[in-house]
Amino acid sequence: YVNTSAAVKAESDIGCTSANAVKVVNALHENEIIFVPDRNLALYVADHTEKKIIPWNGYCPTHHLILPGDILLEKEEHPEAQVLVHPECRPEVVVLADKVLSTAGMLKYAAQSDGREFIIGTELGLLHRLRKENPQKKFYPATAYAVCPNMKMNTLGSIIRALEKNEHVIKVPENIRSRAKLTLDRMLEAGRGD
Incomplete structure (x- = not known):
């Protein structure tokens, strides 16, 4: 992988x-x-x-946090919403999905779909981009707990510092x-x- x-x-x-x-x-x-x-x-x-x-x-610990009960609860609150989940979710979550897609696949599908509401089963940060790119549509997180601490380590400030100072060279x-x-x-x- x-x-x-x-x-x-x-x-x-x-x-x-x-x-x-x-x-x-x-x-x-x-x-x-x-x-x-x-x-x-x-x-x-x-x-x-x-x-x-x-x-x-x-x-993936973040995708593993998404539980079937989370999907069922969100579906109960938003019955018209399509459920989009990442294939790294548990199998018992995947079977509840309308679509199983990579993050890039979710972005593409949400933009092209006639659907107006979506329950998103992946890292919480993707919802910001989905909402920004599709302001006329509604996006709900499958759970508020699907936050990847590793992804959150990269900030605009840390990227700028890395580019300006060139201090942290990765040698393989x-x-x-x-x-x-x-x-x-x-x-x-x-x-x-x-």
Whole structure:
């Protein structure tokens, strides 16, 4: 999965994103795939392929906070709203969704949909962008608790400081960088034709 470290990518045969995971897996010649690190995304992919998926027992803590009861409660309060959830959500949340989409997929779908109300099952920060890009539509969080502390570490101020001072250089050893790049190159090749 693309959100893993360079070291994990270096040990992997191919990478994927939440948007292209099913396509990448279906493009592989192998019939058994060990899918790391997100169990929920692996289970979603397993439902959309003939291949045997062996899920790693990890998960996104933020998406894991979204519970079926959250979706049911929001649906009760907003019965006309479509439920859009990320494939990293628990399987019991995914089955309650009208659409299962990556964050980019949610942005595109919300903009193109005739729907006027949406319950969003992903990191809370996406709602700001959805509301900004679609002011005529209503967006409700599946839960107020789906906040990723890692994503919130990046602020406009910290990005400006990093660019101005160039102090925090990330160095990846060449043997890891080159192998990780192969993983990403294979992912891009598998995704060609879109």
